[in-house]
Amino acid sequence: MAELLEVKGEIRFKIQAYQKAARAVAEHPRPLTGIHEEGGLSALMEISGIGEGLGKKIGELITTGRCAAYEKLKAELPPGIPELLEVPNLGPRTALSLAKNLGIKGVTDLEKAIKTGAIRGLPRMGVKLEEKLLRGIALWRQGRERMPLGLALPRAQEMVAALLSLPGTKRAEYAGSLRRMCETVGDLDFLVSPKSAGDAPGILKAFVSLPGIAEIVAHGDTKASVRFKDGFEADLRVVDDDAYGAALHYFTGSKTHNILIRELGVRKGLKISEYGIFRRGKRVGGRKEEEVFRAVGLPFIPPELREGAGEIEAAAGNSLPRLVTEDSLKGDLHVHSSYSDGTAGLEELARAAKKMGYEYLAVSDHGRSLKIARGLSVTELRKKNREIDRVNRLLSGFRLLKAAEVDILEDGSLDYPDDVLAGLDVVIVSVHTRFNLDSAAQTRRITKALAHRHAMILGHPTGRLFGQREPCAVDLDAVIRAARDHGKALELNGQPDRLDLSSGPLRRARELGVPVTINSDAHTLEQLAGYRRFGVGTARRGWLEPRDVLNTLPLGQLLKRLHR
DNA sequence: GCCGTTTTCGGCCCGACTGTTTTCAGTCG
Numbered sequence: 001m002a003e004l005l006e007v008k009g010e011i012r013f014k015i016q017a018y019q020k021a022a023r024a025v026a027e028h029p030r031p032l033t034g035i036h037e038e039g040g041l042s043a044l045m046e047i048s049g050i051g052e053g054l055g056k057k058i059g060e061l062i063t064t065g066r067c068a069a070y071e072k073l074k075a076e077l078p079p080g081i082p083e084l085l086e087v088p089n090l091g092p093r094t095a096l097s098l099a100k101n102l103g104i105k106g107v108t109d110l111e112k113a114i115k116t117g118a119i120r121g122l123p124r125m126g127v128k129l130e131e132k133l134l135r136g137i138a139l140w141r142q143g144r145e146r147m148p149l150g151l152a153l154p155r156a157q158e159m160v161a162a163l164l165s166l167p168g169t170k171r172a173e174y175a176g177s178l179r180r181m182c183e184t185v186g187d188l189d190f191l192v193s194p195k196s197a198g199d200a201p202g203i204l205k206a207f208v209s210l211p212g213i214a215e216i217v218a219h220g221d222t223k224a225s226v227r228f229k230d231g232f233e234a235d236l237r238v239v240d241d242d243a244y245g246a247a248l249h250y251f252t253g254s255k256t257h258n259i260l261i262r263e264l265g266v267r268k269g270l271k272i273s274e275y276g277i278f279r280r281g282k283r284v285g286g287r288k289e290e291e292v293f294r295a296v297g298l299p300f301i302p303p304e305l306r307e308g309a310g311e312i313e314a315a316a317g318n319s320l321p322r323l324v325t326e327d328s329l330k331g332d333l334h335v336h337s338s339y340s341d342g343t344a345g346l347e348e349l350a351r352a353a354k355k356m357g358y359e360y361l362a363v364s365d366h367g368r369s370l371k372i373a374r375g376l377s378v379t380e381l382r383k384k385n386r387e388i389d390r391v392n393r394l395l396s397g398f399r400l401l402k403a404a405e406v407d408i409l410e411d412g413s414l415d416y417p418d419d420v421l422a423g424l425d426v427v428i429v430s431v432h433t434r435f436n437l438d439s440a441a442q443t444r445r446i447t448k449a450l451a452h453r454h455a456m457i458l459g460h461p462t463g464r465l466f467g468q469r470e471p472c473a474v475d476l477d478a479v480i481r482a483a484r485d486h487g488k489a490l491e492l493n494g495q496p497d498r499l500d501l502s503s504g505p506l507r508r509a510r511e512l513g514v515p516v517t518i519n520s521d522a523h524t525l526e527q528l529a530g531y532r533r534f535g536v537g538t539a540r541r542g543w544l545e546p547r548d549v550l551n552t553l554p555l556g557q558l559l560k561r562l563h564r
Numbered sequence: 565g566c567c568g569t570t571t572t573c574g575g576c577c578c579g580a581c582t583g584t585t586t587t588c589a590g591t592c593g
Contacts, residue, residue: 013576017565020576051566091591124590128583189593218592220581225592235593237580250578255593262577267570273578 003085004073006092017049023256024049025058027309029507034477036062080105089136097122107137135215146184147232148466149534150496153178155232156188159210163192163236166206168199170241175251179303181537183499184466187233191251193241200238207236243276246286250274256308257301264296264312272296304540307503323540324518326532328552331360333426334405334459334491334519335528339384340365341373342523346384346400347391352525354398356532360555362403362426363388367415369407370432376404378420385423399555401425405459410434412448414455421454426562428491430459431472439473446474447482456562457517458483460493460500468497476505480514487564489515489550492542494535495527506542515561516542517550 002018024047025032035043036059044055061067074082078099083106085095098104101122102113113119114130156174163172169192173179176189190207194200204224208216217225217233225235239247250258251274265272270279276286277295285291293300298315302323305311314320336342337349344352346363353361365384366375376384381404388400403426407415414421414429421427429449437445449455461479462471483490490509493500498521501509509516518539520531539549546552550561 011565014565016576020566049566053565089591093590124584126584132582218581223580225581251593253593259577266577271578275579 001067001070001073003092004070004077004081007077007081007085007096008073018054020049020256020259021054023308027254027256027307029309029504030477031504032058033062078103078105080109083107084110087133087136087140089132094125107140111137144186145231145467146186148184148496149178149181149499149537152185152188152232153534156190159188159190159234162210163190163203163207166203168194168196168202170195171244173248175248176235176253179252180254180306181304181534181541183502183538187235189251190234190236191244191247192236192238193244193247194238197240203238204236207234237274239274241287242283243274243286245288245291246272246276247274248289249292252303252306254307257306257311260308260312261292261296264298268296270295302540304537305543307541321543321545324536324544324546324549324552326536327357328546328549329358329518329532329536330554331358331362331401331551331558332520332522332528332532333362333401333403333457333517333551334364334428334493335361335522336365336373336405337363337384339363339374339376339380340370344525344528346387347394348525349528350391350395350398350400352528354395356529358398360399360401360558362401364403364405364426364428366432367404367406369409369415373432375407375415378416381416381420403428405430406455407432408445408449410437410445412445414449414452418454424454425559426456427454428457428459429455431463435463435469435472437473439475442472443475443478446479450479450482450486450488455486455488457489457491459491459519460495460498460521461490461505462500464500465497466499471500476501477508480505480509480512483509483514484512489517489562492516492518492535492539493521494518494531494538495521496531496534499534499538501538501542503538503541503543506539506544510542510544510548515550516544516548519551 002015002022005015005018028047041055041059044050044058045052057067057069081095081099084090087107098110102118104110104113114133119125156178160172160174163169172192174188175191177185178188192203194203208219208224208226212228213226214229215227217227223237227233237247237251262272270277272292276283277291285295290300301311301315335349337344337346349361349363366373368375368377385402388402391400402424404424405428408429408431409415450458464471490501492506506516518535520528520535522528522531550558
């Protein structure tokens with residue numbers, strides 16, 4: 001609606017109010033349907049940016065699936081505008097002009113009009129703009145996929161190394177959604193400060209000359225933007241070292257967070273931008289990122305929390321969570337060995353985990369029904385457990401735990417008999433089949449499994465795989481409440497393809513006192529070490545503290561908690 | 565349209581790059 005209001009020529013501040021509300025909805029840790037169910041309009045209006053007008057419209061959308069004001073607005077404008085607005089480089093002014101002057105009703109029309117030279121006659125439209133629009137149409141056709149964190153992070157680290165190796169570079173790092181450890185990122189953002197002002201052009205030049213670039217989208221004095229042949233997009237910003245901290249804050253975002261911080265600044269008579277912190281035109285800070293927060297009277301807010309989803313209020317009330325760190329994990333409760341579909345043997349897994357500083361490792365191979373992953377029969381499981389005993393006698397100050405990732409069958413029962421489950425240290429229960437049940441059936445299935453006396457942890461609760469499989473239809477809130485009622489834990493699966501649960505449900509679990517385990521679900525030795533940071537990063541986005549995470553407990557307490 | 569240790573009215577974050585201009589509009593972040 002904000003975009004359509006912009007086309008219509010509404011006043012800027014009304015448009016901004018809609019945009020702000022849209023971001024507040026998108027970034028809210030819980031789906032608004034649940035909030036509306038519990039507290040109605042007044043609960044919606046408690047969300048900052050949503051007032052009476054927009055609250056009613058959202059409520060209407062939730063209860064009826066429609067919004068009369070939106071439909072009215074759409075009817076007032078030429079048809080095809082919403083589609084045109086999806087095209088990169090094509091905004092509200094151009095869309096309206098194309099629709100009004102040439103009767104263009106969509107992307108196909110637009111392409112024809114460009115080819116026949118029809119748009120060249122319009123004001124402020126020339127050859128360059130034609131080219132720009134054609135590039136936008138090509139991108140629109142491709143569809144823009146976000147990159148999973150697991151691919152983006154190593155790529156960004158390589159690029160930071162390349163930027164740091166330039167002779168004129170003083171400081172360089174990646175920022176943006178990647179620094180906030182978002183589970184997928186739209187592009188890669190880099191920040192560099194030059195050793196001296198004269199070094200900036202060379203740094204930008206080097207950036208747009210990196211190998212594998214398909215297109216230089218922009219290349220100015222302080223900023224450049226490129227697209228690589230493999231689809232990655234990257235932005236570089238070069239600022240004076242004096243402004244590096246302010247720029248890092250700005251470039252890390254999120255946009256909502258930045259706006260909130262800048263508004264706080266305005267109230268204190270400050271202007272905050274990527275160039276620093278200013279009072280009456282005079283610079284009062286910006287070299288270090290901490291200075292931005294200090295200027296508005298807040299403690300440092302970790303990047304993973306900067307979503308404009310309550311972190312500013314928490315910081316102001318001195319109630320920011322003390323987030324879990326990689327160091328605080330004392331073990332991993334979900335890895336696979338060569339007994340099922342993993343590649344590493346038990347002893348090498350144990351030694352690798354011990355080397356990481358872990359006290360324990362649960363080797364949770366698949367249960368017998370999951371044939372595709374070479375799930376273990378009861379006999380094989382017993383044999384594996386005897387080898388675990390043998391390995392444990394070899395190592396001191398470390399313990400392999402007997403575990404299984406047991407399938408939740410379609411009726412909600414588990415894949416091993418109770419007497420087998422009773423002999424295990426850790427029982428993870430997971431869905432691996434029939435992801436397509438309807439929400440009621442899937443929710444029944446999972447909550448029944450959580451009620452099982454031997455179940456301890458629900459593995460990868462939604463089953464999603466980025467780019468491959470949507471989360472299964474399930475009432476997550478009901479699952480989280482079931483975990484609370486039965487005293488069970490939820491897994492945060494740290495495989496970068498999964499990152500399941502994500503930050504919203506994690507916050508909800510924390511709110512309801514449901515413990516989480518951060519697991520790698522590693523199938524190789526490399527994954528055991530490599531996936532920890534993805535799991536911890538996502539946990540931090542979910543506001544989790546060490547006390548919310550079971551595998552920060554020492555072994556004795558962990559087992560006591562799992563078996564209570 | 566939203567919001568309030570400046571305010572229930574009068575404000576609303578801040579800036580870069582491109583293209584078509586000769587002072588700025590449009591798009592994007």
